[in-house]
Amino acid sequence: MQTPSSRVFQDPISDRLGYVLRRASSVMMADLGGALAVTGLRPVEATILILVEANPRCTQSDIGRMLGIKRANMVPLIAGLCAKGLIDKSPVDGRSQSLTLTAAGRDRRDQADALMRAHEARFEAMLSSGEVDALRTALARLMLNDTAETD
Amino acid sequence: MQTPSSRVFQDPISDRLGYVLRRASSVMMADLGGALAVTGLRPVEATILILVEANPRCTQSDIGRMLGIKRANMVPLIAGLCAKGLIDKSPVDGRSQSLTLTAAGRDRRDQADALMRAHEARFEAMLSSGEVDALRTALARLMLNDTAETD
DNA sequence: TATTGTTATACTCTATAACTATA
DNA sequence: TATAGTTATAGAGTATAACAATA
16 A cells, blocks of 8 residues: 555654643643533633632732633623623723622533543643642743743 | 732642643743754754654654654644754655755754753752652653543 | 733644646 | 545634723
């Protein structure tokens, strides 16, 4: 056969740290997206529910800063969660609005969180506990190079 | 002062492996993008030049399979590199075209590769060599969970 | 002056469907 | 029947600029 590749290719990029980091991240995010599909939430939406529950009465700007998402891009995210009846806004400032989970939001958060933890456990099961610790340590170290502006 | 946050927030997501993986990846990619800006190439374009040099006469579909980029999305990437005079196409099949670097493409590849290696060295310098090895091993293991279709 | 929320906009990345032509 | 290249299109994610209201 002479189908897509009897040819063997040189692979000069699988030893590039940035490349493998990006690919591993995209594999894990794709898995998470699939795991969360039953909740009707995307990973970022599930993450917001978790953050709002842990920080009741925070603002959407607070969430944006925690996640590295710009103010302008938080608007449709929060609006979507409100439209789904998972989050309530209430004015605090006149310019700020505090966020809290609705009862449905708490249920959905719990459902999503359980799926996220199971997802994480599936990936961690591929590593020894020492490897997991090493991975977390290394990633935390690399993140110190973050140069992104707050907004 | 009562500026953006005298308030301290709970952070229930920085211990989620998927989240830190995604953030670390985006930090490193942003740094790479900045480092490559002087070449006028995006990270994916530099990567393609490196792959074409290592695999002369490969097709754009071959590149797509190596990088996990779909056929349809390879079209503007390769067209852009051709328009810049960095890659030449020549028909092999009637349906396939083989890719090779032009002289300018080789120069640009070398320039970009040097910047990529320096970029990588800056990040690896934040870790011990044992930590670098552990990180690479762990990431390679996680990537085995890849469920993406070829095309 | 700085911050919050917002609108509008644009660019990149990714995904699907469909088509042509070739093998 | 499968592959290569292509077009068109849609959805995410992310970025900037600008504005109003408020602190």
